[in-house]
Amino acid sequence: MEAGIVAYGVYIPKLRIKVSEIERVWEKSASGLGVIEKAVAASDEDACTLAVQAARVACEDFCIDPKRINAVYVGSESHPYAVNPTASIVAEALGTSNKYFAVDMEFACKAGTAGLQVCYALKKAKMIDIGLAIGSDTAQSKPNDPLEFTAASGAAAFFIGDSKEEVIAEIEHTCSYTSDMPDFWRRPKAEFPEHTGRFTGEAYFKHVISAAKMLMEETGYKASDFSYAVFHQPNGKFPLKAAKILGIDLERVKQGLLCPYIGNTYSASTLIGLASVLDVAKPNEKVLAVSYGSGAGSDAFVLNITDNILHRRAKVKVWDKIKEKQYIDYALYVKHRRKIKL
Amino acid sequence: MQNTAPLNWRRFPERYLLRGSYCETCKQAFFPSRAICPNCRRKGKLISIEMPRTGKIISYTRVHVPPEGFKNEAPYYLAIIELENGAKVLSQIVDSDPEKIKIGAKVKKVFRRIAEPDEYGTITYGYKFKVVE
Numbered sequence: 001m002e003a004g005i006v007a008y009g010v011y012i013p014k015l016r017i018k019v020s021e022i023e024r025v026w027e028k029s030a031s032g033l034g035v036i037e038k039a040v041a042a043s044d045e046d047a048c049t050l051a052v053q054a055a056r057v058a059c060e061d062f063c064i065d066p067k068r069i070n071a072v073y074v075g076s077e078s079h080p081y082a083v084n085p086t087a088s089i090v091a092e093a094l095g096t097s098n099k100y101f102a103v104d105m106e107f108a109c110k111a112g113t114a115g116l117q118v119c120y121a122l123k124k125a126k127m128i129d130i131g132l133a134i135g136s137d138t139a140q141s142k143p144n145d146p147l148e149f150t151a152a153s154g155a156a157a158f159f160i161g162d163s164k165e166e167v168i169a170e171i172e173h174t175c176s177y178t179s180d181m182p183d184f185w186r187r188p189k190a191e192f193p194e195h196t197g198r199f200t201g202e203a204y205f206k207h208v209i210s211a212a213k214m215l216m217e218e219t220g221y222k223a224s225d226f227s228y229a230v231f232h233q234p235n236g237k238f239p240l241k242a243a244k245i246l247g248i249d250l251e252r253v254k255q256g257l258l259c260p261y262i263g264n265t266y267s268a269s270t271l272i273g274l275a276s277v278l279d280v281a282k283p284n285e286k287v288l289a290v291s292y293g294s295g296a297g298s299d300a301f302v303l304n305i306t307d308n309i310l311h312r313r314a315k316v317k318v319w320d321k322i323k324e325k326q327y328i329d330y331a332l333y334v335k336h337r338r339k340i341k342l
Numbered sequence: 343m344q345n346t347a348p349l350n351w352r353r354f355p356e357r358y359l360l361r362g363s364y365c366e367t368c369k370q371a372f373f374p375s376r377a378i379c380p381n382c383r384r385k386g387k388l389i390s391i392e393m394p395r396t397g398k399i400i401s402y403t404r405v406h407v408p409p410e411g412f413k414n415e416a417p418y419y420l421a422i423i424e425l426e427n428g429a430k431v432l433s434q435i436v437d438s439d440p441e442k443i444k445i446g447a448k449v450k451k452v453f454r455r456i457a458e459p460d461e462y463g464t465i466t467y468g469y470k471f472k473v474v475e
């Protein structure tokens with residue numbers, strides 16, 4: 001069997017803030033973004049704790065012994081340390097052995113899918129039993145910046161293997177489209193990222209569309225071959241527009257489009273969408289997934305769902321997971337996100 | 343800055359994985375780990391095991407006057423939890439509706455930040471629990 005996904009897990013923090021509450025505080029409208037509310041990590045959560053929660057639930061739901069994990073890659077733009085890896089903390093918290101490749105990834109919102117590509121390559125090279133790729137973020141945004149309406153928190157963990165009893169989605173092909181296009185960045189001592197407004201949209205579509213077309217050219221698939229399509233979700237509108245440009249039926253995007261209800265979870269965004277598709281996909285269906293990371297690049301994947309999916313799925317679907325929530329106002333939001341300096 | 347990293351590191355198995363002891367002689371589990379079984383003394387045979395990640399609240403309190411370093415977290419709930427194997431753990435309860443935090447409530451382990459001394463030192467991670475349905 002081709003290397004592919006053998007397990008997946010998602011963690012979305014319980015706290016939510018409504019976009020209307022942020023609009024109330026700054027007396028601005030964000031109606032064009034297509035986002036209703038966003039997930040907020042509590043003050044004792046960070047990209048590392050979110051990553052552990054996502055990977056742990058996957059180990060439990062899919063009966064994965066952490067000792068089988070030989071590679072751990074954690075992608076994030078909000079690693080809790082500038083120096084000191086998140087990956088080793090996550091592995092230790094899962095109870096892996098000490099024989100594993102590990103490094104933290106950073107490429108704005110696409111570091112999680114980059115980890116997935118590395119695990120896939122390691123598996124194809126037969127260097128590992130199971131590889132773990134995680135996208136996790138507690139995205140930061142300056143108060144009263146347009147990013148504040150969408151920058152959210154969440155994590156998704158994907159386990160890569162090739163056992164024919166375990167693979168639920170074969171990775172048929174993956175490719176990346178990358179260029180130097182600085183549409184969003186954060187310098188070392190800056191607390192919040194900067195961005196270039198409309199230029200980020202231009203960068204998003206250039207890379208997402210190019211990567212998707214590259215993948216279709218290399219595999220021979222047409223837009224109509226995909227039962228589901230997942231795109232990076234900086235807001236509720238961009239993924240739908242990307243689908244339209246590519247000629248993909250918008251109905252095929254909705255299952256993986258979580259952004260309106262959880263916000264932009266950065267490195268986790270595409271992966272949470274993909275997890276939601278795996279919650280419902282049927283054998284032999286093809287899934288297209290395209291991430292986007294500012295700076296800039298897109299990783300594209302085509303997955304083939306196997307028969308194992310019929311008995312191997314997450315215990316709680318992503319769309320049900322997001323129902324467990326607790327609303328907070330803007331004051332509690334700035335307290336939890338540590339925007340109040342104490 | 344006080345360098346507590348080495349001291350903390352020795353407790354990672356306990357804090358990250360709830361690693362404790364189990365006596366193969368009297369079949370009792372202990373958390374945190376013990377050097378000698380309090381029941382069997384020299385006849386005890388202790389092994390290191392990961393504790394179950396679920397249990398139930400047997401006692402709880404709401405902390406309003408917290409110890410040093412937890413000022414901004416108060417008020418918070420602290421509970422004694424009986425794990426599935428009978429071992430007892432003292433832990434903070436998070437992400438739970440106050441109405442559901444009661445004796446007998448089923449809880450599950452979660453991984454959280456426990457403390458950070460300042461913005462330069464190491465972050466302490468470990469277990470907390472949340473009420474599950």
Ligand SMILES: [Zn+2]
Binds near residue numbers: 366367382
């Ligand atoms: Zn004993």
